[in-house]
Amino acid sequence: MFDRPDAEAVKAYLLDLQDQICETLRKTDGGGDFREDRWERPGGGGGRTRIMQDGGVFERGGINFSHVFGAALPPTASASRPELAGRAFQAMGVSLVVHPRNPYVPTSHMNVRFFMAEKPDADPVWWFGGGFDLTPYYGFEEDVMHWHRTARAACQPFGEEVYPRYKAWCDRYFHLKHRDEPRGVGGLFFDDLSEGGFARSFEVMRSVAEHYLPGYLPIVERRRATPFGERERAFQKVRRGRYVEFNLVYDRGTLFGLQSGGRTESILMSLPPEVSWRYEDRPAPGTPEAELYTRFLVPRDWLAEES
């Protein structure tokens, strides 16, 4: 009874989270700032889109808060969960993607979300989802290990089995099937979380959200001043093409958003600013570019020696 889902509390938290992250990224960038667009969804709800373009560090960074609701879930949305059909629903979340200019600084992504469907005289159905993942262009073991250590720390309070489970889920999700290639070096991914009740699930979501910056910022600081040239930039643009392929072909949030009449410019903020496609552009063996594929874009337990 004292563990009833509290959508207002989640919403307040998410709005504050967006503020905090923007403020920190703005300071980190040093030059750029976020433009804000508030928007309304014709069907109910809306959002707060914030985007930085051509910053000092971040070539493009977008953070979106959205809260959408409706009187009845559309049939397509409840096809796989018939118990939700016809219920009033709300979905809210914060989603962010940061594309740095320097190819030695990885791209990062974080998303946390909450869903709830209600009807009179019945318990609400609700769950949390979220995660974060890292997409380097040039691989550094210490960066990836720091990222995964932070991911593990986010999960630690909730049991030893949580990190391996969410890490494996992330690897499965961010996979380009048509290239049999992971999008990056992974991190955490979870969905449908209500186990243990609302308070605990909300805590899991908060812990994931709050470990994103401690995971990412030290990597940004370590690599932001690394000199780079045309070669690194060309490789970064080709690799960014994979990011586009994943988001437009596979990413459920992106496709659902585009198909359900979401705000296109807010959804496609996740796409990188400058991208190339080259036919069979495979790096020569022995180069740092080849090493990204052979040592980093492979299934790997990054913390194997530390557990």
Add this chain to the structure above:
Amino acid sequence: MFDRPDAEAVKAYLLDLQDQICETLRKTDGGGDFREDRWERPGGGGGRTRIMQDGGVFERGGINFSHVFGAALPPTASASRPELAGRAFQAMGVSLVVHPRNPYVPTSHMNVRFFMAEKPDADPVWWFGGGFDLTPYYGFEEDVMHWHRTARAACQPFGEEVYPRYKAWCDRYFHLKHRDEPRGVGGLFFDDLSEGGFARSFEVMRSVAEHYLPGYLPIVERRRATPFGERERAFQKVRRGRYVEFNLVYDRGTLFGLQSGGRTESILMSLPPEVSWRYEDRPAPGTPEAELYTRFLVPRDWLAEES
């Protein structure tokens, strides 16, 4: 009886078509040449991929011939046509996309294809499909009218109603729903064509294929020497992003190819070489860039005054 479908004849035609088009585009380009990759499909069949990169006119041009077959259509492929379930099948086609470097030269696309499914003691089921469409970055009425006049000429021998029908079909197909925006200025699109028998349907496909170069080359010649700078190039890259969005989110051939284990590099040859995404990058009113949206990317009967 004398109008039985002849897959071998279609295949011979398509291979020759690929040769002819490559040869003409190579001469037109003046600097670049096509690299050829022959490939086999594990499930049966294969193809001949040809790509030009960094040519004199064509920044990227890909022409693919493929012929795939199998002993039984997979259930997903026959879901909407149960009469095909379990039949041996073959599909063949030529598909090409040309991305010129100069933003005043439009991108063009052409595809023709033939499908046949057979089983013992039954008539084969077969059809043709195809079309071509144009995607300008800067609009010129004379170019678009020439393109549509050529499209109309391709259809003319088969009846007055064919061009308006295939033109409208093209407009419906090449539409970015999430932006409520056409991909370009259209052309022709047809599918499931078997009406009138094999000989006539094959003739329609050939006529469409053979009107592609007469439609496109005069436009290339007219615009290839137009001077351009950073501004035009930036706009071209943003507009190319729409091409990527269409091909990865909507195009049936691309998605079917990626999902069915097709050769990824051959399928994604259609993507442009250098692309940008900018947040809400809307051209200022009164500019040539704005005119593309207001005068060209709108539903329009280009030959209204000529019929």
